[in-house]
Each structure stands twice: as C-alpha cells, then as structure tokens.
Amino acid sequence: MLKDFVNSFEEVVARHAGNGAIAIVGHFNPDGDSVGSVTGMHYYLAEMGINSKVILPSSYPDYLSFLDKRSDYIVFTRDPEAAKAAIAEATLVICLDFNNLGRTEGLKDMIRESEAYKVLIDHHPNPERESFDLICSTVETSSTCELLFYVLMETKLVGNNIDNMPYNVVEGLATGMLTDTNNFKNSAIASTYQMASLVIRKGISLDDLGKRVFGSYSESRMRLMGEMLRNQMVILPDLGAAYMVLSKKIQQEYNYMRGDSEGFVNLPLLIDGVGVSALFTEDDDFIRVSLRSQGEVSVNALSNKYFNGGGHERASGGRLFIPVEEVPAYFESSLREFLKNR
Ligand code: 5GP
Numbered sequence: 001m002l003k004d005f006v007n008s009f010e011e012v013v014a015r016h017a018g019n020g021a022i023a024i025v026g027h028f029n030p031d032g033d034s035v036g037s038v039t040g041m042h043y044y045l046a047e048m049g050i051n052s053k054v055i056l057p058s059s060y061p062d063y064l065s066f067l068d069k070r071s072d073y074i075v076f077t078r079d080p081e082a083a084k085a086a087i088a089e090a091t092l093v094i095c096l097d098f099n100n101l102g103r104t105e106g107l108k109d110m111i112r113e114s115e116a117y118k119v120l121i122d123h124h125p126n127p128e129r130e131s132f133d134l135i136c137s138t139v140e141t142s143s144t145c146e147l148l149f150y151v152l153m154e155t156k157l158v159g160n161n162i163d164n165m166p167y168n169v170v171e172g173l174a175t176g177m178l179t180d181t182n183n184f185k186n187s188a189i190a191s192t193y194q195m196a197s198l199v200i201r202k203g204i205s206l207d208d209l210g211k212r213v214f215g216s217y218s219e220s221r222m223r224l225m226g227e228m229l230r231n232q233m234v235i236l237p238d239l240g241a242a243y244m245v246l247s248k249k250i251q252q253e254y255n256y257m258r259g260d261s262e263g264f265v266n267l268p269l270l271i272d273g274v275g276v277s278a279l280f281t282e283d284d285d286f287i288r289v290s291l292r293s294q295g296e297v298s299v300n301a302l303s304n305k306y307f308n309g310g311g312h313e314r315a316s317g318g319r320l321f322i323p324v325e326e327v328p329a330y331f332e333s334s335l336r337e338f339l340k341n342r
C-alpha cells in the first residue's frame with residue numbers, strides 16, 4: 001500500500017518537476033512535526049534537482065529555526081503576497097501534517113480553489129479526502145515525519161538505504177518524530193524506534209537534537225513554567241482533569257514568546273489521577289486551546305464538540321471565542337457534560 005502511494009507520488013513529482021512549480025505547505029502554528037516534514041520534503045526534492053517553495057501559514061518558534069537553513073521558508077502572516085504568489089504559481093501542492101485545509105488558515109480558500117494537483121501526507125484521523133488528489137494517511141505512526149520517512153525510504157532515490165537519504169532530510173524528519181512523541185514518551189511504536197535506529201546510523205545524535213528542541217529554555221520560559229505549575233494549575237479531582245490559563249497579563253510578566261508554553265500541557269498528566277489536561281492561552285482575537293489525555297478520553301472528540309478544533313485521540317487543539325475569565329467555568333462544564341454523555 002505504501003509502495004503504491006510512493007509509485008504514484010514519484011510519478012506526480014516527475015510530471016511537475018520540469019515546467020511546473022511545487023509548493024510544500026505546513027499548518028498554522030507549525031510545530032516540530034510540521035516544520036520537520038516540510039523540511040524533509042523540501043530537501044528530498046532538492047536532492048532530486050527539483051526546486052520547491054515551503055509555505056507556512058504562520059511563523060515557527062525560535063527553537064525550530066535551525067531547520068530553515070536558508071531562511072527562505074515563506075510565512076503567510078509575515079509575507080502574505082509572497083505566500084499567495086507561491087500558491088498561485090504552484091502546479092503541485094504538497095500538504096503535510098494536517099487533515100483539512102482549514103488548518104492553513106489564511107491560505108485555505110486559495111489552496112481550495114487552486115487547480116494545482118494536491119497531495120496529502122498526514123497522520124490525523126478522518127482526512128478531508130475530497131480536497132486532495134493523492135493521499136497517504138494513517139494514524140498508525142508516531143508522526144507525519146515518521147510516515148514521510150518511510151515514504152522517502154521507498155523512493156528510487158533512497159532505495160531503502162539510509163545512506164542515500166540526504167542528511168538535511170533525516171535531520172528534519174527526526175526533529176518532528178522527537179517532538180510529536182515528546183521525546184519517545186507517547187505514541188512511539190516499533191517503527192518509530194526502527195526509524196530512530198536508522199537516524200542514529202546516519203550520524204545524527206538524538207541526544208543533541210533532543211537537547212536542541214526540548215532543552216533550550218530561556219530563564220523567563222523556565223520561570224513561566226514555575227508560575228503556571230505553582231499558581232495557575234487547577235485540579236478537578238472528580239473529573240480526573242487539570243487545566244491552566246495563560247493570560248495576556250502573565251505573558252507580559254514573563255516576556256512570553258511563541259513556543260514558550262510548548263509541552264506545558266503535558267505536565268499535569270504526571271499527577272496521579274489526572275487523565276485530561278488543558279492549557280488555554282489568550283491570543284489577540286481568541287483563546288488557543290491545547291488538550292492532552294491518557295487513558296480512554298478522546299480529546300479529539302472533546303475538541304470537536306466544545307473547542308472548535310480537533311487533532312488526535314490523545315492530543316488535540318482548538319479555539320475559544322469567549323473572555324479569558326470565562327474559560328475555567330466553560331472548561332469544567334463542557335468536560336463534565338462530555339464525560340457524562342460518553
Ligand atoms: P497543540 O496542543 O500541540 O497545539 O496541538 C495538538 C494537536 O492538535 C496538533 O497535532 C494538531 O493536530 C491539533 N490541533 C491543534 N490546534 C488545532 C486546531 O485549531 N484545529 C484542529 N482541527 N486541530 C488542531
């Protein structure tokens with residue numbers, strides 16, 4: 001099945017390599033899996049002698065900037081004209097790490113209306129199939145980066161030999177695999193460790209990469225984490241849940257930068273009896289929602305129903321359009337209702 005996809009994919013790429021233009025698109029608020037997978041694809045095509053443009057709907061956190069080696073990834077919110085031009089000229093659009101075009105925010109209508117051939121490689125449930133011409137989608141993988149790793153292993157260029165996979169490709173894909181599994185703490189399966197072993201064979205240290213993406217806190221970020229855990233975390237023992245609200249006021253106090261709260265939502269799950277964790281971050285026009293679970297609660301369904309979003313069974317996100325003060329009551333009542341009706 002994977003081989004069938006790879007055959008079609010290689011044929012499509014070959015068709016657009018000559019007189020076409022290729023755009024590689026990640027999702028809004030790109031994380032390691034998003035930036036890692038677009039990087040892997042970009043450098044695979046480069047190795048094939050094929051130009052492509054990487055387009056991200058919004059900017060990536062600082063700790064991922066090492067992947068954008070030539071600082072030429074186009075960020076829609078920073079340079080909308082360049083992003084629109086790249087989509088307009090594309091004859092092939094490769095979408096990575098999202099299951100519906102809505103996740104490209106400001107670019108969604110343009111991509112939807114574009115007549116370009118559209119490919120999707122992703123690991124979220126229920127992909128929006130009608131929006132794409134060729135799809136490789138499974139939830140049986142740790143990350144889009146892992147899925148793309150095995151796709152590229154099957155290509156003629158790589159021929160199942162890691163020596164033939166360019167270093168920049170492996171580095172990008174290893175980054176997303178590490179961040180989506182939270183350093184092998186969740187959703188790492190046998191194939192993930194097999195990939196890890198090949199990454200190490202390639203000469204990439206997962207210790208160094210892990211240090212780079214998980215262990216390069218600024219002092220203010222570390223103190224913000226302390227503030228959130230000590231003063232903002234609320235436990236709801238009867239619901240087996242915990243939540244934290246990161247208001248604008250706290251963000252200003254701790255010099256908050258994009259990405260500073262990465263991973264915070266996982267921390268309450270370390271507490272015995274906490275199976276669901278939520279982090280609410282006040283943004284300019286909405287509240288960003290981050291949900292995690294362990295055990296059987298589907299935060300994908302929870303987010304679909306109450307938080308205008310979705311994602312995976314145990315990691316999802318969304319948005320709320322209510323004043324920040326109303327978030328605690330809203331979270332508690334919606335989770336209570338959700339658990340009761342399950
Ligand atoms: P995070 O909490 O790290 O921001 O997001 C966790 C997961 O939820 C991501 O892998 C992504 O797939 C999904 N996700 C985050 N935000 C949204 C959103 O606004 N809409 C949807 N559909 N999924 C989201």
Ligand code: MN
Binds near residue numbers: 033034097144180
């Ligand atoms: Mn992902």
